[in-house]
Amino acid sequence: MxxxxxxxxxxxxxxxxxxxxxxxxIFVVLGYMNVKQIVNQPNPxxxxxxxxxxxxxxxxxxxLCAGPLQWITLAIEKYTSxxxxxxxxxxxxxxxxxxxxxxxxxxxxxxxxxxxxPYRGVYGQDDEIQLNAxxxxxxxxxxxxxLTVVASESRRTAGGPGIFADGxxxxxxxxxxxxxxxxxxxxx
Amino acid sequence: MKMRHxxxxxxxxxxxxxSQAAAQDKFGQTVPAALEKKVLEARQMRLxxxxxxxxxxxxxxxxxxxxxxxxxxxxxxxxxGLTYHELDDYEKSTESFDRAIKIQKEQGIDDATLFNxxxxxxxxxxxxxxxxxxxxRAETMTKGTNTYTEGAVHGNLGQLYFLTQRFDEAQRHLxxxxxxxxxxxxxxxxxxxxxxxxxxxxxxxxxxKRLKTR
Numbered sequence: 001m002x003x004x005x006x007x008x009x010x011x012x013x014x015x016x017x018x019x020x021x022x023x024x025x026i027f028v029v030l031g032y033m034n035v036k037q038i039v040n041q042p043n044p045x046x047x048x049x050x051x052x053x054x055x056x057x058x059x060x061x062x063x064l065c066a067g068p069l070q071w072i073t074l075a076i077e078k079y080t081s082x083x084x085x086x087x088x089x090x091x092x093x094x095x096x097x098x099x100x101x102x103x104x105x106x107x108x109x110x111x112x113x114x115x116x117x118p119y120r121g122v123y124g125q126d127d128e129i130q131l132n133a134x135x136x137x138x139x140x141x142x143x144x145x146x147l148t149v150v151a152s153e154s155r156r157t158a159g160g161p162g163i164f165a166d167g168x169x170x171x172x173x174x175x176x177x178x179x180x181x182x183x184x185x186x187x188x
Numbered sequence: 189m190k191m192r193h194x195x196x197x198x199x200x201x202x203x204x205x206x207s208q209a210a211a212q213d214k215f216g217q218t219v220p221a222a223l224e225k226k227v228l229e230a231r232q233m234r235l236x237x238x239x240x241x242x243x244x245x246x247x248x249x250x251x252x253x254x255x256x257x258x259x260x261x262x263x264x265x266x267x268x269g270l271t272y273h274e275l276d277d278y279e280k281s282t283e284s285f286d287r288a289i290k291i292q293k294e295q296g297i298d299d300a301t302l303f304n305x306x307x308x309x310x311x312x313x314x315x316x317x318x319x320x321x322x323x324x325r326a327e328t329m330t331k332g333t334n335t336y337t338e339g340a341v342h343g344n345l346g347q348l349y350f351l352t353q354r355f356d357e358a359q360r361h362l363x364x365x366x367x368x369x370x371x372x373x374x375x376x377x378x379x380x381x382x383x384x385x386x387x388x389x390x391x392x393x394x395x396x397k398r399l400k401t402r
Contacts, residue, residue: 097316099352142353145387149380176372180343183336184308185274187301188231188266 020066024059031055082124090118101135215262215297223254227264230254234271244274262291266302269309278313285309300329304341311348319348339369346374355381 034052038044091103091114104111105119107129112119114131123129153175213219232238233247251268254261269284285306292302307322323345330338346362349355359381365374 095317097352099354139353141388141391142355142384145384145391146350146353146380148387149383152383153380175376178373180340180371180373181308182237184305184340184344185235185270187305188263188270 018066018070020062020069024062024066027055027059027062031059084122084124086120086122088118088120089114091115100139102132103136104132106130106132213263215299217262217295217297219258219261219263223258223261223264226250226254227261227267230271231267234267234274236274244271247271248275260291260295262288262295262297262299265291266305269306273309273312278309278315281309281313282306282315282318300326300333300341301337303329304337304344307341307348308344311344311351316348316352319344323348336369339365339371342369343371343374346377350377350381355385 031052034048034055038048038052041048089105093115096115103114105114105121106112107121107123107127111132112121210218210220211224213224227250230247230250232241233243233250236242248268248271251264251271254264255268258264265284265288269281269288272278272281272284285302288302289306291297292299303322303326307319307326310316310319310322323341326337326341327345330341332338342361343365346358346360346365349358349361359378362371362374362378362381365371366378
């Protein structure tokens with residue numbers, strides 16, 4: 001919707017509340033003008049006096065209604081409208097490795113990549129935002145598993161008992177001598 | 189100190205007087221014999237298993253002298269990169285390799301071993317991003333050549349992906365290195381990946397168990 005029209009709706013409660021007071025004022029003015037006319041007449045009739053009384057009664061009704069109506073409209077607005085904020089989110093990490101995986105922000109069913117990519121979004125109250133850190137957690141688990149295996153290997157080659165994933169503690173082949181490294185070093 | 193400054197001058201004079209002895213080296217560059225001899229001596233001095241002559245500091249000094257006389261000497265820069273790696277100076281090592289890469293490009297030297305070696309040095313120093321770029325380049329250059337370097341590139345890429353937790357890619361390269369080039373190191377890493385994956389299965393089972401009990 002057009003922002004100008006939106007702003008009109010945004011201020012509907014205020015306009016409505018002050019509108020009743022405005023109507024009340026109009027009826028007071030009408031009543032006053034009518035009384036002024038009657039006073040200038042040599043023989044004022046009963047109908048003209050009744051009209052002034054009617055104007056003032058209506059003014060009184062609008063005046064009494066304005067306060068509670070303002071109050072009700074404000075309460076309705078509070079319960080029905082959603083306060084929104086605009087947020088800029090990014091995860092700056094220039095050395096982010098491909099292996100760590102992408103981090104996504106999930107909002108209203110849509111995914112937005114975050115690492116080194118700024119994302120601008122409008123969020124309402126109680127909106128749920130999820131971060132997909134699963135791949136990073138997976139990488140951390142892999143590192144933990146690697147450390148378990150490598151530590152077990154180094155204990156075994158150092159003479160201590162090595163414990164593997166399957167609980168196998170029997171004799172395992174020792175790491176080979178770094179022949180490939182020696183050959184690469186010999187290049188050039 | 190003065191002697192050190194005089195050495196490149198003496199070397200330059202020797203090069204000029206023996207310029208007739210210039211010949212093509214291992215990489216096809218025309219190099220004076222005196223310079224090539226000095227590079228070969230320096231090369232022996234940086235090899236850790238040549239204990240009787242091992243002196244990487246002296247090796248670096250000699251190679252710097254050669255480069256001062258012939259700045260576009262590819263083999264000297266290549267060896268200097270490895271010498272600085274031996275001296276644990278990764279920054280200077282990469283500078284030397286980068287200069288060698290530049291010379292290779294400018295003079296059209298056909299040599300994939302440089303990329304494999306420079307990638308391996310980056311891998312050993314934990315610079316995985318640079319290592320991947322260089323090793324991928326070496327992979328393209330050696331594809332289908334059936335040389336030792338082709339096997340070494342696959343082995344190095346396999347190790348790189350193992351260290352960066354990309355096990356599928358690691359297994360692919362290590363299997364090629366083991367099955368087609370008989371690398372025992374690759375077989376060892378494949379065994380490590382297998383064991384790591386077993387630990388991962390146990391981890392996942394434990395996580396699932398914990399989630400169910402919640």
